[in-house]
Amino acid sequence: MNILIITPALRGSRAGNRATAERWQRLLGTAGHDVQVITEYRGEACDLLIALHAWRSREAIADFRSDWPNVPVIVVLTGTDVYQHQARYPADTLASMEAATVLIGLHDRVGQDIPTHLRGRLVTLYQSAALPTRRSEPPSEAFQVCVIGHLRDEKDSLRAARAARKMPPASRIRVVCAGKPHNEQWQAAVAAEVAENDRFQWVGELGEADTATLLTGSHLMVISSVMEGGANVVSEACRAGVPIVASDIPGNRGLLGDGYEGYFPVGDEAALANLLWRAETDPAFLDRLSQQVNRLAPRFTPEMERKSLEQALAMAVERGSSTQGINPEG
Structure with a gap:
């Protein structure tokens, strides 16, 4: 045709x-x-x-x-x-x-x-998403969480950064955000977060290979969107075997399923902080999330x-x- x-x-x-x-x-x-x-x-x-x-x-x-x-x-x-x-x-x-x-x-x-x-x-x-051709090991000195996508209201892009501020002092969390600000307001917001939050790093907009390196080099990915039609970054994380913590919205449940254990209420950074702390300190929980995304990976080929x-x-x-x-x- x-x-x-x-x-x-x-x-x-x-x-x-x-x-x-x-x-x-x-x-x-x-x-x-x-x-x-x-x-x-x-x-x-x-x-x-x-x-x-x-x-x-x-x-x-x-x-x-x-x-x-x-x-x-x-x-x-x-x-x-x-x-x-x-x-x-x-x-x-x-x-x-x-x-x-x-x-x-x-x-x-x-x-x-x-x-x-x-x-x-x-x-x-x-x-779908291709299998990563470049992989990197997550750092041993930090619990690295990545957030990937353009910085915009629909993505609630700084929710993980703000949740990191609520983590216990003993946490080794580091939130790394990759994406282009949607407008001047988001540019200012991410600059302020970088200045005020020692647990947050913004790396700007990355190419495909560098994005894959960030994803595979993270212990976990957060998708905090308030609305999604079916985010491709979820497909990418599942294919890469990277555990996901996701906002509880139809667009995420429609990809990950009702039985997925890594949901938090939309916009609730305290609940997100608790979930991230659990992922950081409970290896069995993090492993279950890994097993769940690996089982989902075949649907995203x-x-x-x-x-x-x-x-x-x-x-x-x-x-x-x-x-x-x-x-x-x-």
């Missing part, structure tokens, strides 16, 4: 949507498809459109559907689509979802959080992600080449 993938993230961006688009371009390319990644729709013809982000790609989706009413459209639902824009911009977000022949959700709880009549269009896809993509393509074709006639009940 001749496939267009549209993402709001520009070429060279380290945003998650850009990484996803380029990874899917490679995976679908190996399956024989001709795939182009674009950031603006300008009337191009194709056999199928994949739009990353229902709300941010809303104009492109509407224009494409108007220009090519008989061509299947797959809309990928991000965390902000499901947990923010559905409520903030309901008309535009729902219009993109309704225009989709198929919807892709990036964790297995998405179906619980979208309109009932759209659930029949949903394919769950777990984002490139082969599994490619199969899910092919399932979505097949479903789009099967449902017909037009959104006209789609049963409004899904």
